[in-house]
Amino acid sequence: MYKKSIQEFIKSKKLIPGGVNSPVRAFKSVGCDPIFFKKGNGSKIYDVDGNEYIDCVSSWGPLIFGHADKDTISSIKKALKLGTTYGAPTIIETKIAQQIIKMVPSIEKVRMVNSGTEATMSAIRLARGYTKKNFIIKFSGNYHGHGDSFLIKAGSGAITLGLPDSPGVTKNIAKDTLIASYNNLESVEKLLLKKRNQVAAIIVEPVAGNMGLVLPKKNFLKGLKKLSKKYNCLLIFDEVMTGFRVAKGGAQEIYNVTPDITTLGKVIGGGLPVGAYGGKKEIMNYLAPDGPVYQAGTLSGNPLAMNAGITVLKKLNNRVFEKLENISEKISNGILKNIEETNTKAIVNRIGSMMTLFFTDKNEINNYNEAVKCNVNNYAKYFKTMLDMGIYLPPSQYECCFFSLALSDSDIKKILMANKIALQKI
């Protein structure tokens, strides 16, 4: 069934580290070989062996309208005829800036980059330059891309001195990153008190999507805003995953909290490599060439990527989000029913079209320490059974499903039928 994929993986492993260009693609945490894909269309994705899957990953979020969305493809085609890049200003960059500013409540000015990682790295440099302070506070289990400052999570003793997760991140860099616990305001205030007047920013995923889906508790985000004001530091919302995904204006619209800086990625490029960061004018004006904080990019604002991005953003109206909610609610309700009927120890966390099925005997998962106690072996079994039945899920317990508007009622039925069988098999 997966013969060609297996052969291709043997080849790629000889030439590419681990055979993949991003680690999660190697399927390590579900203990099988990765699938190689060759095309996508609407809700479906096809592998090199010719197997068809209903896609519940959507390239980790960007494909909100499904694969090969006609409007996106035609806008790229149109732009392509005029060349691929100029390395100089274009009108489409102003247009996408206008569109982003219109959609995201806290953004007054915005700078385009090429990935979410670039956006978060640049955002903390800007925060440090603007505040003239060094430390940042991040939350264990929150992912902000692979910038050195972010590859640090909490371990015992890490509450004051961050310890690097990855070799190559120096202790000197790690020590400037302080780790707090998600949904725990006291853990944040403790750090702010300890490093009084030395913290540049608190960076947070307003809805955490990188330890499986973990929602902010009531008043957590409002509390962070208050703390940032009280201790005179900036609040950065990393909305690379949630921006244009959970609502037109991202999580900040839903929870009604205004961060100082917002980072964006994924949906913003319509499937092309794009990131962005934006915020209050007086902060953004600190960037070169107006201000002293340097940040640049040869291909930033690339015309193909900008055309794809603006096409997707312009299509995101309230109706779209209602439909997306409808699709996702049907799926999560069906799964909850299956969990009950099969007596499975599992819970579902969901906001809009982001969802995680956690295999756990707990009733809630609110932070990293709770998330890591899930039964990853059960997830691996579940993943494989679903894959064999033509449902493509994220190959890790600690990633979200992203549903697209392309999912039909018959797709949903198939997902739920497979889900019941897979749960029975555990």
Ligand SMILES: *Cc1c(COP(=O)(O)O)cnc(C)c1O
């Ligand atoms: C995916 C993600 C990033 C990193 O974006 P890349 O485009 O993969 O570099 C950063 N922050 C969050 C919250 C993400 O989900």
